Every structure is written in C-alpha cells, then in structure tokens.
Amino acid sequence: MVIFAAVVLFVNALFNFVVWPRFYPRIANDLRARDAAGARTAFYRVHVVLITIALVLAVASVVAGVVVLL
Numbered sequence: 001m002v003i004f005a006a007v008v009l010f011v012n013a014l015f016n017f018v019v020w021p022r023f024y025p026r027i028a029n030d031l032r033a034r035d036a037a038g039a040r041t042a043f044y045r046v047h048v049v050l051i052t053i054a055l056v057l058a059v060a061s062v063v064a065g066v067v068v069l070l
Contacts, residue, residue: 009065016058
C-alpha cells in the first residue's frame with residue numbers, strides 16, 4: 001500500500017508538471033488577459049494563481065512521495 005501511495009503522488013506531480021505550464025501561454029494570449037489599456041486583468045491573475053498552486057502541490061506531492069518511500 002505504501003508503494004501505491006507513492007506512485008499516486010508521483011503520477012499526480014507528473015500530471016501537474018506536464019499540464020499546467022502548457023496552459024499558461026493560452027491564458028497569457030487570451031484577449032481577456034489584458035484590458036483596453038494593456039494592463040493585466042483579474043482573469044489573468046486568477047489563472048496564474050491557479051497554475052502556481054497546481055505547481056506547488058506538484059512539488060508537495062513529490063516530497064510526500066519520497067517521504068512515503070523512506
């Protein structure tokens with residue numbers, strides 16, 4: 001069961017590292033990411049926060065996976 005938990009944590013981390021960074025360019029280039037003056041909007045900031053949280057959780061999953069294996 002310990003090995004299974006570690007594998008799930010590593011798969012979660014891999015998924016987050018592969019999927020979420022690829023999402024950023026789509027958000028940055030979206031028309032809703034900037035207002036008429038060119039400033040970043042709440043749409044952009046919210047999605048950057050979501051991407052950041054997903055990557056932090058990925059790092060936490062890797063750390064937890066390593067701890068589970070030790």
